[in-house]
Amino acid sequence: xxxxxxxxxxxxxxxxxxxxxxxxxxxxxxxxxxxxxxxxxxxxxxxxxxxxxxxxxxxxxxxxxxxxxxxxxxxxxxxxxxxxxxxxxxxxxxxxxxxxxxxxxxxxxxxxxxxxxxxxxxxxxxxxxxxxxxxxxxxxxxxxxxxxxxxxxxxxxxxxxxxxxxxxxxxxxxxxxxxxxxxxxxxxxxxxxxxxxxxxxxxxxxxxxxxxxxxxxxxxxxxxxxxxxxxxxxxxxxxxxxxxxxxxxxxxxxxxxxxxxxxxxxxxxxxxxxxxxxxxxxxxxxxxxxxxxxxxxxxxxxxxxxxxxxxxxxxxxxxxxxxxxxxxxxxxxxxxxxxxxxxxxxxxxxxxxxxxxxxxxxxxxxxxxxxxxxxxxxxxxxxxxxxxxx
Numbered sequence: 001x002x003x004x005x006x007x008x009x010x011x012x013x014x015x016x017x018x019x020x021x022x023x024x025x026x027x028x029x030x031x032x033x034x035x036x037x038x039x040x041x042x043x044x045x046x047x048x049x050x051x052x053x054x055x056x057x058x059x060x061x062x063x064x065x066x067x068x069x070x071x072x073x074x075x076x077x078x079x080x081x082x083x084x085x086x087x088x089x090x091x092x093x094x095x096x097x098x099x100x101x102x103x104x105x106x107x108x109x110x111x112x113x114x115x116x117x118x119x120x121x122x123x124x125x126x127x128x129x130x131x132x133x134x135x136x137x138x139x140x141x142x143x144x145x146x147x148x149x150x151x152x153x154x155x156x157x158x159x160x161x162x163x164x165x166x167x168x169x170x171x172x173x174x175x176x177x178x179x180x181x182x183x184x185x186x187x188x189x190x191x192x193x194x195x196x197x198x199x200x201x202x203x204x205x206x207x208x209x210x211x212x213x214x215x216x217x218x219x220x221x222x223x224x225x226x227x228x229x230x231x232x233x234x235x236x237x238x239x240x241x242x243x244x245x246x247x248x249x250x251x252x253x254x255x256x257x258x259x260x261x262x263x264x265x266x267x268x269x270x271x272x273x274x275x276x277x278x279x280x281x282x283x284x285x286x287x288x289x290x291x292x293x294x295x296x297x298x299x300x301x302x303x304x305x306x307x308x309x310x311x312x313x314x315x316x317x318x319x320x321x322x323x324x325x326x327x328x329x330x331x332x333x334x335x336x337x338x339x340x341x342x343x344x345x346x347x348x349x350x351x352x353x354x355x356x357x358x359x360x361x362x363x364x365x366x367x368x369x370x371x372x373x374x375x376x377x378x379x380x381x382x383x384x385x386x387x388x389x390x
Contacts, residue, residue: 001141001147001148001149001150002030002147002148002149002150003139003149003150003151004028004029004030004124004149004150004151004152005022005027005028005029005151005152005153006019006022006027006028006029006030006151006152006153006154006155006390007029007030007031007032007140007142007149007151007153007154007155008022008029008030008031008032008155008157009032009033009131009142009154009155009156009157009158009171009172009175010032010033010156010157010158010159010172010362010364011031011032011033011035011038011039011125011127012033012039012040012041012042012157012159012362012379013039013041013042013114013362013376013379013380013383014157014159014361014362014363014378014379014380014382014383015031015033015155015157015361015362015383016031016038016039016111016114016115016117016118016383017114017117017379017380017383017384017387018155018157018359018361018382018383018384018386018387018390019031019118019121019123019125019387020114020117020118020120020121020123020387021121021383021384021386021387021388022121022123022155022386022387022388022390023118023120023121023122023123024117024120024121025121025387025388027121027153027390028122028124029118029121029122029123029124030123030124030125030126030149030151031118031123031124031125031126032126032129032131032142032144032149033126033127033128033129034128034129034130034131034167034169035127035128035166035167036127036128037127038111038114038115038127039110039111039114040166040167041159041163041166042107042110042111042114042376043107043108043111044107044166045107045376046102046103046107048106048107049102049103049104049105049106049107050102050103050106050107050110050376051096051100051101051102051372051373051376052082052086052093052101052102052103052110052373052376053079053082053083053101053373053374053376053377053380054079054098054099054100054101054370054372054373054374054377055079055095055099055101056098056099057074057078057079057099057369057373057374057377058074059071059074061369061370061374062367062368062369062370062374062378063189063243063244063337063367063368063369064342064366064367064368065184065341065342065343065366066342066343068347069342069345069347069367070347070367070378070381070382071347072347072348072385073347073350073378073381073382073384073385074377074378074381076381076384076385076388077380077381077384077385078381079101079377081380081384082377082380083101085113085117086113089109089113089116091103091104091105091109091110091113092104092105098372099372099373100372100373101373126146129144129145129146130144130145131143131144131171132144132145134154134175134178136179139151139152140152140153140154140357140358142154152357153357153358153359153390154357154358154359155359155360155361155386155387155390156171156172156175156176156340156358156359156360156361156364157172157360157361157362157364157383158171158172158175158364159172159336159362159363159364160172160186160335160336160339160363160364161186161188161330161333161336162188162189162330162333162334162335162336162363163330163331163333163334164330164331165331168330172339172340172360172364173186173339173340173364176340176344176360176364179352179354179355179358180354180355181340181341181344181345181352181354181355181358181360182340182341182343182344183338183339183340183341183366184338184339184340184341184366185338186336186337186338186339187327187336187337187338188242188327188328188329188330188332188333188336188337189242189243189333189334189335189336189337189368190239190240190242190243190333190334190335190371190375191239191242191327191328191329191330191332191333191334192229192231192232192233192234192238192239192242192327192328192332193232193233193234193238193242193245193251193324193325193326193327193328194231194232194324194325194326194327194328195231195232195233195324195325196323196324196325197325199232199322199325200231200232202291202294202295203228203291203295204230205287205291206228206287206288206291207228207229207230208227208228208229209227209228209285209287209288210225210226210227210228210235210285211225211226211255211283211284211285211288212224212225212226212257212283213225213226213237213253213254213255213257214237214253214254214257215237215238215240215241215251215252215253215254216241216251216252216253216254217241217244217245217249217250217251217252218244218245218246218249219244220240220241220243220244220245222236222237222240222241223237223257224236224237224240225237226238226253228288231328232324232325232328233322233324236371236372239334239371240370240371242327243337243368243370245324245327247326248323249323250321250322250323251321251322251323251324252319252320252321253319253320253321253322254317254318254319254320255284255292255317255318255320256282256283256317256318259282260314261313261314261317261318262310262311262314264278264282265278265302265305265310265313265314266310268302269302269303269305269310270302270303271301271302271303272301272302272303273301273302274299274300274301274302275293275298275299275300275301275302275305275313276289276290276293276299278302279293292320296313296316298313298316334371334375335363335368335369335375336363336368337368338366338368339360339363339364339365339366339367340360340364340365340366341366342365342366342367345360345365348385348389349385349386349388349389350365350382350385350386350389351386351389351390357390359386359389359390361379361382361383361385361386362378362379362382362383363375363378363379365382367382
């Protein structure tokens with residue numbers, strides 16, 4: 001039976017970083033994946049240019065049962081550390097907005113770089129390998145369709161349930177349960193939200209319309225664009241707030257962020273202009289203004305608004321309440337919320353507290369970042385930390 005110091009299950013962002021780091025420490029490392037291609041999620045991310053990190057990544061940009069858990073890993077391997085790695089490979093990049101960093105050319109450069117780093121660490125890689133079972137008798141023994149392999153340290157970097165069409169698997173969660181490592185509830189995150197039937201009837205015609213808003217749900221608050229779709233709402237603001245949204249919860253939408261609707265309306269109290277035209281002047285798309293005012297019952301001239309109705313309209317503009325029906329599920333989710341409980345892992349090493357030699361990294365862990373490169377940074381940081389310790 002083959003024996004390695006470390007087996008990393010999952011050749012995605014976190015697994016590649018971990019394997020390269022461990023291999024360059026002199027560990028004999030095997031990287032396994034059921035897929036035929038490396039890092040498909042890196043390949044498709046950012047429209048093929050990979051939003052590889054966010055310059056503003058901080059621990060409070062992540063959701064977790066233990067919000068402080070990611071502090072240590074993010075401090076041990078920072079966005080600047082990854083930028084420095086890109087520089088060593090001559091990979092150019094740019095900031096799109098809000099600290100989001102993308103490759104100038106292609107996400108394939110990131111994959112090639114990580115592959116090269118693994119080669120520097122003499123990492124052996126086996127792709128298209130189906131894992132049958134994992135057991136432990138001193139060493140961990142990974143049974144595959146091609147035979148058994150043993151290792152002293154086992155790193156689970158299998159990702160979450162999001163984007164099943166590129167091979168998402170629940171294997172990591174099953175392994176955690178097998179070894180008695182606790183899980184937190186799972187849910188799709190960074191995902192579009194769907195309308196109830198009655199809202200769909202009112203707003204489905206707005207598919208393709210986008211406007212800047214400020215969204216609130218639970219402890220989340222984001223100012224970004226919302227995009228109306230045939231099924232509901234999407235866009236950066238919705239994807240962000242979806243991580244904080246739970247079924248049955250309303251979201252509060254400020255449709256004129258940074259402006260005072262009451263003052264704007266009062267300034268035109270004698271105007272013959274229709275409310276819709278004024279809202280278009282203040283930045284709303286025409287189709288949205290017409291549809292929203294029709295539903296709200298304010299499709300009138302500005303002079304027809306009494307002080308009381310102006311107040312109601314201003315409140316509706318800044319505090320529009322919408323109750324989504326649900327999400328579009330893992331098929332459209334960028335990441336999985338929840339996972340291996342951070343209370344069951346060491347924040348300094350990513351090793352399972354009760355199972356020496358067993359590590360969990362990346363998306364399989366209950367650490368979920370905001371939209372905009374935060375989840376890749378968690379992959380790099382957690383992979384590096386486990387690679388330094390496994």
